[in-house]
Amino acid sequence: MRRARAPARLLLVPVLWAQLLCGSVWGSELTFELPDNAKQCFYEDIIVGTKCTLEFQVVTGGHYDVDCRLEDPDGTVLYKEMKKQYDSFTFTAAKNGTYKFCFSNEFSTFTHKTVYFDFQVGDDPPLFPNENRVTALTQMESACVSIHEALKSVIDYQTHFRLREAQGRSRAEDLNTRVAFWSIGEAFILLVVSISQVVLLRSFFSDKKTTTTRVGS
């Protein structure tokens, strides 16, 4: 029993180490709320040579714009855009270290924004961690790989469509509530103004009984 176990355990450690050293294989997509006059920064440790993509889109709020800034570990600004609605930026990490990207809504006084971002670092993790390809992929396997890539881009497009639809929907719901409140408010103001006009006009004439001149309206 011991002999059967030992080889498995010996294999496990190098496998885990291989996965650890496999380089950055990561992707995070988050949607968060950015209050007015606020700045939110995110950090990521990246290994040199990794191809990374930062994509962001403003979902709701104001003119749907936000400031975005991406810096490398030395503080050099790799990407800086002001008041952008959506953008995609690809870069290859030239240094090891912590990369920082910030979204700023400091130019806005009272609208808070919802921002979506997708930060892809490296490629997808392999399906089999202990995969050491000696032979090339078979035709079936390479067909599967290309379908997988195509489906990934379909999911990506779906996400963007969903965000655009969320934008439109939130505006429509906003409009609906505004129309309701303003109509009720306006009807109320109309009644109040018309009644007070009559009351005011009556008060002009109530004391001056001897005045015969017509007061035009």
Place this chain on the structure above:
Amino acid sequence: MYITRSCLTQILMFRRALYFHIGETEKKCFIEEIPDETMVIGKYRTQLWDKQTGSFLPSTPGLGMHVEIKDPDTKIVLSRQYGSDGRFTFTSHTPGEHQICLHSNSTKMALFAGGKLRVHLDIQVGEHTNNYPEIAAKDKLTELQLRVRQLLDQVDQIQKEQNYQRYREERFRMTSESTNQRVLWWSITQTLILLVTGVWQMRHLKSFFEAKKLV
């Protein structure tokens, strides 16, 4: 051997993730718009700023994070206190915007004198939650079978998202129709109110001036 393995697993659970800084009483919320019956797994790790060494400590006992997840109807799905490292998971039952909120709930508030807490966060949704090597081992699949399984999961997610899209479009359409109806009715009502008050004003003033013998 086992210690090494457990250490490595611990590192692997969080070998690389996005992180951000959070204040003492600050609450950070993230929105996930997902179709129904979708699984979401969130993992986080917290590190506290150590003023003495001027860096973040690898782990601090006593640190806790309170995780609160609300569904689209603002009903609380999950509201739990976790330690400095945590893993939370939930499956959505209604499609829509779910809100995941984190705020620190430290047992030793004195630790927070520096005011900075680093939170590593990873939220995976839908088919990204599947652990393929584990599935392959459990169901004993060949590589081709596993790839096909992955494709099936992806297509399943696309289908769910499209279903959700149909539901959203219907809601959008209903909102627009409701706005249309409201604008129509309120325009008519307001015009009527205007005419009625105008006529009433003129009649009232005419009778008032006739009474005052001005007309």
